[in-house]
Amino acid sequence: MSLDHQVLPVESRSIRPRGDAFYGRLFGWSLKWRGPQPFLVLEGGICAVTLPKINGAQVLTRLADTGCGGPAMAVLTQQGPRVAILAETDGLIPPRISLPQHVEVLAWGTQLPLPTDSGRAEAHAEWLSAPDPRQRWLPSLDAVLAAVRPR
Template sequence: MSLDQQVLPDESLARDSIRPRGDAFYGRLFGWSLKWRGSQPFLVLENGICAVTLPKIHGNQVLVRLAETGCAGPAMAVLTQQGPRVAVLAESDGLIPPRISLPPHVEVLAWGALLPLPADSGRVEAHAEWLVEPDPRQRWLPSLDAVLSGVRPR
C-alpha cells in the first residue's frame, strides 16, 4: 500500500489556494511530477525518484548519519495509517533492492507510488511536513544506496 492511500483526506482548504505554489515550487523548480487529490499535492515517484520510509522514531538518527556523510537530501514526516513515518527522497537509478534485503521497518517506494507533499496551506493539521526542505540551490538527490547505508545501524 502506498503512502497516499494511508493519509487521511482534508477537504477543508480550497484547491486553488495551494495549487499555484505547489506546481511552481515542486513542479517547475524541481521538475517533480505532481498529482493532486483535492487540495493535497502528491509527488509521483517516477523518473528515478524514490523514497525510503521508516518509522519516525528512527528518523532523526538516519538524518544525522546522512548529514554527517554529506548525503542529506529532502526528507519529510508523513502521517500514515501505520503511524508517523519519515520519507527520505533518493535517486534510484532504476535499482530497487528486494524487500527481503531491507531492515524490517524500512520500505522503498517507487514506480508511480504517490507521496504526500507538504503544502503551504496554513493548516494546523498537516499530513506531511519537511524535516529537511528541498534546496533550490542543490537540486540533486542522494543515491538510494547512500540513503539505505544511513538507515542501517552502524
C-alpha cells in the same frame, strides 16, 4: 467596483500555482493534485525510503554527516508516523527481504503527500529537511540505505 476591492476567485488563492511552480518546474517533480493537496508521484528516477519516525533523526544525521542530506518529510500513514527520505534510484530497487524489517522503499508511481503552507491542522506531511533550490540533487538510494544500516 475598484480593483483594490475586487474579491479573487477561490482558484487564484489556492496553493496549486505555487506548488506546480516550486515542486514541478523548479525541481522537475511529477505532481498529482487531490483537491488542495499536492502529491509527489515517485517516478522518473525518484524513490523514497520510509522508516518509523522514531528512527528518522539518526538516519538524517548520518546522511548530513556524510554530505548526502536531501529532502525528507514526516508523513502520517496507516503504520503510524514515518519519515520519507527522497532519493534517486541508482539501479535496481533492492528486494523487500534484503531491507531491515522497519524500512520500505517506495517507487513506481507511489504518491506521497507533499507538505503545504496552508496551515491546516489536518496536514499529513511536514518537511524535516525541505528541498533546497540551490541543491536540487537527491542522495542516491544506496547512500540512504547505507545510512539506515549503520556499521
